[in-house]
Amino acid sequence: MTEKNVSTGSSAEETGTHAIDPRAAFEYAPAPESRAVVDIRSSYGLFINGEFTDPADGRSFKTVSPASEEVLAEIAEASAEDVDRAVKAARRAYTKVWSTMPGRERAKYLFRIARIIQERSRELAVLESLDNGKPIRESRDVDVPLVAAWFFYYAGWADKLEYAGLGPNPQPLGVAAQVIPWNFPLMMLAWKIAPALAAGNTVVLKPAETTPLTALLFAEICRQADLPEGVVNIVTGAGETGRALVAHDDVDKVAFTGSTDVGRQIAKAVAGSDKRVTLELGGKAANIVFDDAPVDQAVEGIVNGIFFNQGHVCCAGSRLLVQESVAEEVLHSLKRRMATLRVGDPLDKNTDIGAINSREQLEKIRELSDVGDEEGASRWSPACELPATGYWFPPTIFTGVTQAHRIAREEIFGPVLSVLTFRTPAEAVEKANNTPFGLSAGVWTDKGSRILWMADKLRAGVVWANTFNRFDPASPFGGYKESGYGREGGRHGLEAYVR
Amino acid sequence: MLGTRSIKTTAKEFAIDLAIRMVDLTTLEGQDTPGKVRALSAKAMRPDPADPSCPQVAAVCVYPDMVSVAKETLGTSGVHVASVATAFPSGRAAMDIKLADTRDAVEAGADEIDMVIDRGAFLSGRYLEVYDEIVAVREACARPDGTAAHLKVIFETGELQTYDNVRRASWLAMLAGADFIKTSTGKVQPAATMPVTLVMLEAVRDFREATGQMVGVKPAGGIRTSKDAIKYLVMVNEVAGPDWLDPEWFRFGASTLLNDLLMQRTKMKTGRYSGPDYFTLD
Numbered sequence: 001m002t003e004k005n006v007s008t009g010s011s012a013e014e015t016g017t018h019a020i021d022p023r024a025a026f027e028y029a030p031a032p033e034s035r036a037v038v039d040i041r042s043s044y045g046l047f048i049n050g051e052f053t054d055p056a057d058g059r060s061f062k063t064v065s066p067a068s069e070e071v072l073a074e075i076a077e078a079s080a081e082d083v084d085r086a087v088k089a090a091r092r093a094y095t096k097v098w099s100t101m102p103g104r105e106r107a108k109y110l111f112r113i114a115r116i117i118q119e120r121s122r123e124l125a126v127l128e129s130l131d132n133g134k135p136i137r138e139s140r141d142v143d144v145p146l147v148a149a150w151f152f153y154y155a156g157w158a159d160k161l162e163y164a165g166l167g168p169n170p171q172p173l174g175v176a177a178q179v180i181p182w183n184f185p186l187m188m189l190a191w192k193i194a195p196a197l198a199a200g201n202t203v204v205l206k207p208a209e210t211t212p213l214t215a216l217l218f219a220e221i222c223r224q225a226d227l228p229e230g231v232v233n234i235v236t237g238a239g240e241t242g243r244a245l246v247a248h249d250d251v252d253k254v255a256f257t258g259s260t261d262v263g264r265q266i267a268k269a270v271a272g273s274d275k276r277v278t279l280e281l282g283g284k285a286a287n288i289v290f291d292d293a294p295v296d297q298a299v300e301g302i303v304n305g306i307f308f309n310q311g312h313v314c315c316a317g318s319r320l321l322v323q324e325s326v327a328e329e330v331l332h333s334l335k336r337r338m339a340t341l342r343v344g345d346p347l348d349k350n351t352d353i354g355a356i357n358s359r360e361q362l363e364k365i366r367e368l369s370d371v372g373d374e375e376g377a378s379r380w381s382p383a384c385e386l387p388a389t390g391y392w393f394p395p396t397i398f399t400g401v402t403q404a405h406r407i408a409r410e411e412i413f414g415p416v417l418s419v420l421t422f423r424t425p426a427e428a429v430e431k432a433n434n435t436p437f438g439l440s441a442g443v444w445t446d447k448g449s450r451i452l453w454m455a456d457k458l459r460a461g462v463v464w465a466n467t468f469n470r471f472d473p474a475s476p477f478g479g480y481k482e483s484g485y486g487r488e489g490g491r492h493g494l495e496a497y498v499r
Numbered sequence: 500m501l502g503t504r505s506i507k508t509t510a511k512e513f514a515i516d517l518a519i520r521m522v523d524l525t526t527l528e529g530q531d532t533p534g535k536v537r538a539l540s541a542k543a544m545r546p547d548p549a550d551p552s553c554p555q556v557a558a559v560c561v562y563p564d565m566v567s568v569a570k571e572t573l574g575t576s577g578v579h580v581a582s583v584a585t586a587f588p589s590g591r592a593a594m595d596i597k598l599a600d601t602r603d604a605v606e607a608g609a610d611e612i613d614m615v616i617d618r619g620a621f622l623s624g625r626y627l628e629v630y631d632e633i634v635a636v637r638e639a640c641a642r643p644d645g646t647a648a649h650l651k652v653i654f655e656t657g658e659l660q661t662y663d664n665v666r667r668a669s670w671l672a673m674l675a676g677a678d679f680i681k682t683s684t685g686k687v688q689p690a691a692t693m694p695v696t697l698v699m700l701e702a703v704r705d706f707r708e709a710t711g712q713m714v715g716v717k718p719a720g721g722i723r724t725s726k727d728a729i730k731y732l733v734m735v736n737e738v739a740g741p742d743w744l745d746p747e748w749f750r751f752g753a754s755t756l757l758n759d760l761l762m763q764r765t766k767m768k769t770g771r772y773s774g775p776d777y778f779t780l781d
Binding site for chain 2: 025026029031296
């Protein structure tokens with residue numbers, strides 16, 4: 001279907017008496033979620049051994065709200081000395097309390113944490129949106145409910161480890177060093193902490209330097225739940241802190257989610273030691289639309305795949321592979337749909353797309369998009385007004401992209417979609433797999449047999465059929481190739497935390 | 500998702516008045532009498548007797564034998580008379596009878612005809628039969644003076660069940676010349692739902708892009724609150740487009756919805772909620 005010149009004359013004129021232009025009259029009103037539900041302190045220490053403590057050398061950094069560039073709080077920066085203190089606290093808690101506690105008792109703590117997360121969900125959602133920039137609709141309806149679900153799910157496993165199919169008498173590993181990214185701060189925390197604790201490990205977790213606040217609120221929740229001191233320790237800081245943590249001699253397990261580059265450094269740092277490692281790294285997922293797919297439904301999936309969380313999603317469907325025979329129609333519908341996306345204040349419940357998490361990330365997105373222009377792809381964004389302060393990038397698609405373009409190969413980690421076409425299912429598979437990554441893929445077709453055939457051939461850890469970015473604590477998640485190794489979620493997720 | 504857009508103050512006033520103007524105030528009961536229809540018609544013209552600024556509804560919707568009564572009461576008020584036809588609600592009658600039913604309603608003065616499709620034929624794959632029937636009923640809507648009653652085609656989506664069927668029926672009806680496509684008779688559950696209406700809105704949007712012609716959409720049954728109505732309007736706005744935000748192109752088939760709209764309207768005007776006793780029960 002091509003773009004047609006359709007009449008847009010409003011019929012209000014014909015009906016006479018009520019000639020109000022609906023466009024002007026039907027404006028959505030701002031509906032910001034109140035910030036009053038969160039109590040952000042001016043500064044935060046390190047959460048070690050159940051207490052907030054000052055860092056040894058007194059260094060700190062600021063965390064800002066990416067939507068307004070307003071400084072939210074001063075955060076302690078952990079040095080190697082602080083990390084050592086945290087690991088020692090975790091070791092002590094592991095030996096004295098947590099590893100010897102019966103699974104059914106550990107479960108009670110996890111259930112309690114899950115319930116407190118539900119009770120304080122609004123607070124967590126608002127804080128997450130403030131610190132990260134994601135729309136409140138996502139933090140409230142996706143992130144926080146999944147966080148609670150993750151704790152509930154793994155709480156259920158804590159006393160059933162013998163029946164998880166991981167051997168007759170699975171034992172915890174010890175102290176887990178966990179480093180998480182800024183795109184889903186609280187959700188990644190849950191993915192890491194819930195299975196570790198359920199299996200009897202203690203943890204030292206380092207949240208990302210741009211989004212530490214919800215992890216620190218989680219520390220408060222651990223106290224509220226009377227979790228024994230030292231079972232969960234949270235050290236804030238940037239790359240230096242992370243390096244000190246994964247390199248610490250007394251760590252038994254390293255779990256990391258983040259970029260493939262940092263993943264490589266971690267793999268090198270732990271090589272030769274007996275630390276267990278799981279890495280969940282980058283992606284460049286193909287979202288494959290066949291000619292028999294229901295177009296409007298596929299368009300919703302494409303939008304969700306790349307614009308969910310501003311595209312800051314490792315499994316984002318950042319390459320759209322659309323069958324040539326329907327490419328024009330799909331693109332036409334996609335552009336029309338994109339024109340209704342609302343970019344703006346993350347705390348406004350009308351907002352579909354929030355702020356880019358940091359200036360650094362915004363620069364990276366701009367740079368790669370410029371490369372797209374230079375390499376001859378054509379860029380399109382709907383008309384949308386971006387706020388004057390803060391970090392923003394409009395939802396963008398590039399058409400005329402081929403496998404040779406950098407924007408089809410490198411992870412942009414922003415709201416930028418590369419559109420490629422294919423002619424046959426075999427070509428779709430070939431193109432989809434032609435990437436160093438292999439985290440996820442999406443298939444849109446009405447034909448069940450084709451879904452199974454594709455799922456069999458796609459080299460990706462998750463294949464979504466007629467949906468995208470769907471998560472469940474019972475379902476394992478992880479990558480092929482340079483998207484990392486190990487699985488998180490489900491029974492498989494426990495395997496990374498027991499021997 | 501569209502349920503979470505926020506509509507407040509002037510936009511809400513606009514939306515509530517628009518929703519009132521979009522209501523097809525309906526009574527389709529075996530127990531309908533001329534008295535009931537007269538009362539309903541009076542309400543259609545003056546939904547809120549206490550407030551003359553309150554707009555009229557779009558139409559009253561009745562059985563064919565009540566058309567003349569409604570017409571008489573409504574006179575030149577501008578409120579249309581819509582009549583169900585073609586052996587409503589089941590549609591199980593011979594073709595001649597369906598056409599006679601339609602002509603009877605048109606002759607009695609109906610401005611709009613709400614026909615039902617033959618779901619039996621549709622579900623057994625006899626699409627051409629359904630199409631031909633719509634074309635024939637459309638012809639039966641013609642008046643001697645060359646004008647014609649507006650034709651609304653009811654799918655009874657609760658019986659078609661799948662979204663694929665709803666979409667197929669939408670195209671079938673639009674190609675056959677329907678002026679409006681309508682979800683349900685109100686006699687089968689589920690009646691109108693947001694997802695079904697979404698599919699139909701997508702269909703009219705695509706039909707306009709393909710042919711340049713606009714077709715209206717009418718969800719009927721099950722929409723009872725102002726909040727629901729506003730959710731539908733947001734969906735109309737974002738899926739089909741603002742051109743459909745007009746009684747000419749979007750209607751609500753409802754009876755209890757109107758009083759809730761009136762109650763919200765009074766609240767917006769006076770700042771107070773009043774009890775249901777302040778609104779007429781016709």
